[in-house]
Amino acid sequence: MQSQKETKNCTCTCSCNDDTDYYALDEILAEYKDMQGNLIIILQKAQEIYGYLSREVIRHISQVTGYTQAKIYGVATFYTQFRLAPIGKNLIMLCQGTACHVNGSKDIEEAICSELNIQDGETTEDGLFTLNNVACLGCCSLAPVMMISSSEGEETYGKLTKDSVKEILKKIKAEAEK
Numbered sequence: 349m350q351s352q353k354e355t356k357n358c359t360c361t362c363s364c365n366d367d368t369d370y371y372a373l374d375e376i377l378a379e380y381k382d383m384q385g386n387l388i389i390i391l392q393k394a395q396e397i398y399g400y401l402s403r404e405v406i407r408h409i410s411q412v413t414g415y416t417q418a419k420i421y422g423v424a425t426f427y428t429q430f431r432l433a434p435i436g437k438n439l440i441m442l443c444q445g446t447a448c449h450v451n452g453s454k455d456i457e458e459a460i461c462s463e464l465n466i467q468d469g470e471t472t473e474d475g476l477f478t479l480n481n482v483a484c485l486g487c488c489s490l491a492p493v494m495m496i497s498s499s500e501g502e503e504t505y506g507k508l509t510k511d512s513v514k515e516i517l518k519k520i521k522a523e524a525e526k
């Protein structure tokens with residue numbers, strides 16, 4: 349008996365050598381293709397599957413739905429929830445909400461940037477960290493706050509100082525090197 353889940357690669361006629369598995373995405377596209385205002389939900393689902401929206405995935409969505417790639421890029425770059433590049437193993441969500449801002453979140457950002465040598469929205473060269481500034485994380489009494497999300501789950505760190513945030517990052521780096 350044939351496996352239900354078959355690898356289905358790009359069927360476009362260009363010579364892109366795209367080896368992305370589109371099986372799950374094609375199911376989503378079939379489900380939402382005819383729904384009005386479907387582009388955002390399609391992009392959200394695609395990002396859930398692949399972790400980010402690659403050029404290949406955007407091209408595939410364009411071919412199946414008929415939306416131009418320019419339109420898809422327009423939406424994907426307008427909304428901060430969408431990523432056009434892969435994220436690191438640890439996604440740092442640094443709160444820049446009002447309470448955190450008042451309590452020095454910009455200093456914390458500076459400390460993270462200097463420790464990891466990246467800016468907001470960027471990923472370290474070793475793929476270990478991505479930094480994203482976000483709005484209120486809902487635990488303002490702990491301001492300034494960051495949340496780090498990885499395959500192990502999510503951890504919230506509050507009452508951060510420049511020193512404590514550097515220590516936290518060093519500890520994660522050391523764990524990753526073990």
Ligand code: FES
Binds near residue numbers: 489
């Ligand atoms: S403002 Fe940062 S958690 Fe609310």
